[in-house]
Amino acid sequence: MTVGGGCRCGAxxxxxxxxxxxxxxxxxxxxxxxxxxxxxxQQAVVAEEAIAASGPITIFELTPPSGRVSRQRMCGVxxxxxxxxxxxxxxxxxxxxxxLDRSNELMVTAHIWVRSKQPWLALPEGTPAWPEAPPPEExxxxxxxxxx
Ligand SMILES: [Zn+2]
Ligand SMILES: [Zn+2]
Numbered sequence: 001m002t003v004g005g006g007c008r009c010g011a012x013x014x015x016x017x018x019x020x021x022x023x024x025x026x027x028x029x030x031x032x033x034x035x036x037x038x039x040x041x042q043q044a045v046v047a048e049e050a051i052a053a054s055g056p057i058t059i060f061e062l063t064p065p066s067g068r069v070s071r072q073r074m075c076g077v078x079x080x081x082x083x084x085x086x087x088x089x090x091x092x093x094x095x096x097x098x099x100l101d102r103s104n105e106l107m108v109t110a111h112i113w114v115r116s117k118q119p120w121l122a123l124p125e126g127t128p129a130w131p132e133a134p135p136p137e138e139x140x141x142x143x144x145x146x147x148x
Contacts, residue, residue, distance in 0.1 A: 002052075005100040007080035012055035014082060016046055016095065023143045024097040024106045028121075029113035035081070039118045042097040042108060045143060048085055051093055057082065110134070110142035 002015040003022070016022070022044035032041035056076035063069050068088040074081045083095040097106055111117070111129040123129055128142045 003100060003102065005082075005095070007055075007075035007078050007082060007099060009075060009078035009080070011077040012053060012057055012075040012080070012082060014051055014053035016100075017050040017052070018046065021100075021102060021105055022046055022095070022097075023109045025110040025112060025139075025143065026108050027112050028115075028117040030116050032113075033116070033118075039121055040111075042103075042106070044095045044097050044100075044106075046093055046095055048091055048093040051083060051095070053082065109144065110139065112139070 001019065003018050004013065004015050006013040024042050024044045026040045026042050028040045033039060035041065053073070057073050058076040058079075060072040060074060061069060062072065066088075068086055070084055070086050072081055072084045080099060081096050082099060083093045085093050097103055100106065109127065111123055111127060112134055113132055114123065114129045115131040117123070128134075128138070130138075133139075134142070
């Protein structure tokens with residue numbers, strides 16, 4: 001099956017080749033707060049090759065001091081961020097979960113960077129949470145997939 005999604009104006013559409021809706025996580029870092037204009041970002045990690053996108057996609061490349069190049073794909077018309085890749089994680093893409101057609105059916109199975117979480121937001125008990133970025137193995141486990 002495929003999981004569909006698209007930008008706010010409709011010019012960009014994409015399909016994820018997945019067996020089911022992906023698990024998602026919330027990132028409460030201040031970069032995500034700024035970029036989303038909200039309290040946190042909700043995202044899913046998928047194989048980059050699972051994404052089939054069409055429409056006027058613009059790329060914004062950001063190289064922070066870490067040197068890990070982040071390539072953000074967004075709609076060239078309305079500038080909705082669709083997904084990004086990072087040179088630190090080749091082959092993987094991080095999809096903005098709110099742009100999925102069935103975003104109302106998604107579950108958040110992990111919270112990261114809760115050190116900078118907005119104080120009014122109460123997280124559900126039992127959902128894994130880390131003060132900053134979790135170790136990759138723990139994150140993979142929380143998202144329900146094992147790394148090769
Ligand atoms: Zn658009
Ligand atoms: Zn973040």
